[in-house]
Amino acid sequence: MRPAPERRRELLEVAAEVFAAQGYDATTVRRIADAAGLLAGSLYYHFDSKESMLDEILSGFLDDLWSRYDAVLAAGLGPRETLEALVTASFREIDRHRAAVAIYQKESGQLRDQPRFGYLAEAQLRLERAWLRTLESGAASGDFRTDLDVRLTYRFVRDTVWVAASWYRPGGRHSPEETARQYLSMVLDGVALRDRHRRTNKE
Amino acid sequence: MRPAPERRRELLEVAAEVFAAQGYDATTVRRIADAAGLLAGSLYYHFDSKESMLDEILSGFLDDLWSRYDAVLAAGLGPRETLEALVTASFREIDRHRAAVAIYQKESGQLRDQPRFGYLAEAQLRLERAWLRTLESGAASGDFRTDLDVRLTYRFVRDTVWVAASWYRPGGRHSPEETARQYLSMVLDGVALRDRHRRTNKE
DNA sequence: CTCCTTCCCTAACAAGTGTTTGGTAGGTTA
DNA sequence: TAACCTACCAAACACTTGTTAGGGAAGGAG
Known part of the structure; x- marks a missing residue:
């Protein structure tokens, strides 16, 4: 039972990096998932929206x-x-x-x-x-x-x-x-x- | 037969304003058309892409x-x-x-x-x-x-x-x-x- | 062993995207 | 008159978007 908030912060850091590079609207949720090493839908286990x-x-x-x-x-x-x-x-x-x-x-x-x-x-x-x-x-x-x-x-x-x-x-x-x-x-x-x-x- | 380039510049000015306000990716071609007073498809008579x-x-x-x-x-x-x-x-x-x-x-x-x-x-x-x-x-x-x-x-x-x-x-x-x-x-x-x-x- | 939780995948959905196609009103040219 | 051009509309197209539902693998707890 790993501490959940750590993974959460990891994903947020990845998302921030992509947002900063591509712009928020230009960033697809699939691209964040790619960069984080999981699939798009899986992000919605951690967050409830982009x-x-x-x-x-x-x-x-x-x-x-x-x-x-x-x-x-x-x-x-x-x-x-x-x-x-x-x-x-x-x-x-x-x-x-x-x-x-x-x-x-x-x-x-x-x-x-x-x-x-x-x-x-x-x-x-x-x-x-x-x-x-x-x-x-x-x-x-x-x-x-x-x-x-x-x-x-x-x-x-x-x-x-x-x-x-x-x-x-x-x-x-x-x-x-x-x-x-x-x-x-x-x-x-x-x-x-x-x-x-x-x-x-x-x- | 009015000079076409005038209308073209008009539309470009509108587009630039919307792009600047909303961001390029967040701007839909329909919104530009709205602001310019015509329909989305009509823009493609003047330009061949967003x-x-x-x-x-x-x-x-x-x-x-x-x-x-x-x-x-x-x-x-x-x-x-x-x-x-x-x-x-x-x-x-x-x-x-x-x-x-x-x-x-x-x-x-x-x-x-x-x-x-x-x-x-x-x-x-x-x-x-x-x-x-x-x-x-x-x-x-x-x-x-x-x-x-x-x-x-x-x-x-x-x-x-x-x-x-x-x-x-x-x-x-x-x-x-x-x-x-x-x-x-x-x-x-x-x-x-x-x-x-x-x-x-x-x- | 079984149960439960965590974390992810597969597969699909509806809505919205940029773009294309065919048509047409109105003015200009012949 | 007829032919033509400009500038637009109406309607659809293929595709991408954010998001959801159901399932399953891994591992700890009892």
Whole structure:
């Protein structure tokens, strides 16, 4: 009597990988079964629909993400440190849930209208609020520039981070922490050369 | 005897809009027909397959994009001016071909393996080369920082620009030129406050 | 041994898919 | 007038889709 949840997680990982590579709608349930080494109908012993698999993948990822974000936001750091911590946490999440993040990026737009996936819209709103608060308090405290549209800045930071899931490969040249450091350096200081940059790359 | 190509372009625009909103695979040919005000079978008088529509949309967009990029690259500008011109051209392209760009972003990954869409892979390669050359010569000339991984910088710039297609709406608050200016300001100088930024926002 | 549970297979289902075929209303040309 | 072309409709086609029902092999429990 093996522990069932293990097999379940195995299958979900396979499904996530295929969803991320082919897109949710383009992925047939038979293809997931092929990749997992069983037949299409057998998947329905573990899950009650293709949509349930997607649901479980996405909500699992979001739960994980929020537990990390909430920890950062509750730490009471300064705006700049909060931004750094959020970005770093995001890249760690991409490292762990690469497929789920890619799916979220691709399909979230068309899914959030569906009642079952309403939590995607809520999550996006919570995310936006958290980021806007951080950016605004950073502008007030003198950490960030004040001549930029805050909402534009938010989208800029958000997108630059999360699109990375489309090309990032775990175990590649850069660790999530190093990728985060370089991204933060670009987002905060820009790519143009200024006198400081010669050796100010704070470690 | 009205000019046929006009109707053709009309239908392609409708199709592009639906593809962008729902995703290519999730879009049924009947839904396109609905949105265009005719029946599914009638589409096959104008196009010989659903795939052909997608092909025409994407290659049309890429042709347009390259004609603009080539003009910029042939102008012999300095690295920083080239980067600024490329980014501005990109946002103008997003303004004109928003739906096509969104489709390209979403589906290009799964399409480029298909022989018919091989030109997508070629285009991506040409784009990467053009950008890398610009970034490298900018690092050599002292315009850009040298302590960043060039390929990472490339992906950073590329992504930040093109993802904008997922939220940008023509006729919104910001014109493509103004959006480009703000993005360039963030990419080049960063979002962190430095002494200069109080009033150095050139113009 | 028998019973039961877990996990999978075989085989089929109804619904929806992209596409084709034949026809036709209405305008243009001769 | 008749012949023709454009742009569409109506109806069906073969196929794929997600999903279900019934059965069976393997192994632990009594």
